[in-house]
Amino acid sequence: MSKAPRKIRDKWRSKEWYAVYTPSYFGEQNIAEIPCEDPSKVVGRVIESTLYDITGDFAHQSTKLYFLATNVKGNRAETTLKSHEYSTDYLRSLVRRGSSRIDYIAKATTKDNFVARISIVAFARGRVNASQQHSIRAVMSRIIEEKARDLTYDQLSQEMVLGKIGSDIYNEAKKIAPLRHVGVRKSRLMKLSPELEEIVLGAKKS
Numbered sequence: 123m124s125k126a127p128r129k130i131r132d133k134w135r136s137k138e139w140y141a142v143y144t145p146s147y148f149g150e151q152n153i154a155e156i157p158c159e160d161p162s163k164v165v166g167r168v169i170e171s172t173l174y175d176i177t178g179d180f181a182h183q184s185t186k187l188y189f190l191a192t193n194v195k196g197n198r199a200e201t202t203l204k205s206h207e208y209s210t211d212y213l214r215s216l217v218r219r220g221s222s223r224i225d226y227i228a229k230a231t232t233k234d235n236f237v238a239r240i241s242i243v244a245f246a247r248g249r250v251n252a253s254q255q256h257s258i259r260a261v262m263s264r265i266i267e268e269k270a271r272d273l274t275y276d277q278l279s280q281e282m283v284l285g286k287i288g289s290d291i292y293n294e295a296k297k298i299a300p301l302r303h304v305g306v307r308k309s310r311l312m313k314l315s316p317e318l319e320e321i322v323l324g325a326k327k328s
Contacts, residue, residue: 140164142199144189147280148176153189161194165325168204173283184212185283190311192318193325202318203279207308213243216303222246224255226262229312236275237313240266240282240306242291247300254299261295275315282306 140161142154153171158164169189173182186209189201217223224244231237242262250258269278269287281287288305295301314322 138197140194140197140199142169142189142191142201144171144176145200145202145276145279147276148187148203148283151176156191156199162326164191164194164199165322167191167199169201173206184209187283192314192322202275202314203283203309203311205308205310206283206306208305213307216243216245218245218302221248221302222250222255224250224258226259228263228266230266230270230278232270232273232275232278234274234317235315236278236311236318238275238278239310239312241308242266242288242304243307244291244295244304245302247302250299257298258295261298262291265291265294275311279309282309 137157137159138161140156140158141152142156144151144153153175154169156164156167156169167190169191171187171189173185173187174180176182176187185206187206188204190204191199191201193200222245224246226242228240228242229237230240244258244262265287269281273281283306285305288303292301292304295304313319
């Protein structure tokens with residue numbers, strides 16, 4: 123006697139769609155839709171976008187953004203910035219023969235106890251000596267320390283991505299040597315604040 127055909131469960135029918143929104147400091151824009159059968163499984167996902175997708179400014183297409191889903195309310199997924207970086211092609215385009223590149227990496231703890239790793243890059247108009255490079259890195263270090271001490275992670279994220287930190291460093295460091303470009307080429311969130319960590323853990327358990 124032949125067995126009755128087994129019914130195949132349609133996994134897609136059991137899933138709901140969750141709209142992913144950027145944080146308020148990036149305009150709370152809908153950047154993705156995620157299908158998932160359990161909202162707790164949305165929390166912890168990382169969604170890739172670009173700054174161009176958010177601002178509509180073509181000049182921002184070379185900045186990649188990665189958002190971490192931290193909470194779900196109804197069918198809305200809230201996020202915080204997980205990391206950002208210059209695209210490889212854009213970073214390569216900044217390199218000029220005969221000019222110096224100065225890199226600095228800092229670990230910063232913000233006013234609201236988020237911890238981030240921040241990579242800054244500066245390109246000079248020509249060659250700069252070791253003493254000048256040391257002085258430029260000192261400017262980078264001081265400004266990052268001041269920003270982390272005075273700003274929340276939301277505020278710091280906005281200033282990193284939109285260029286405020288790079289502009290502040292440029293305005294001081296250009297007195298040391300002629301510069302072409304300064305910016306936060308990369309950032310990575312290493313640790314959530316205790317309060318947000320509690321929300322994320324609670325959402326995963328619910």
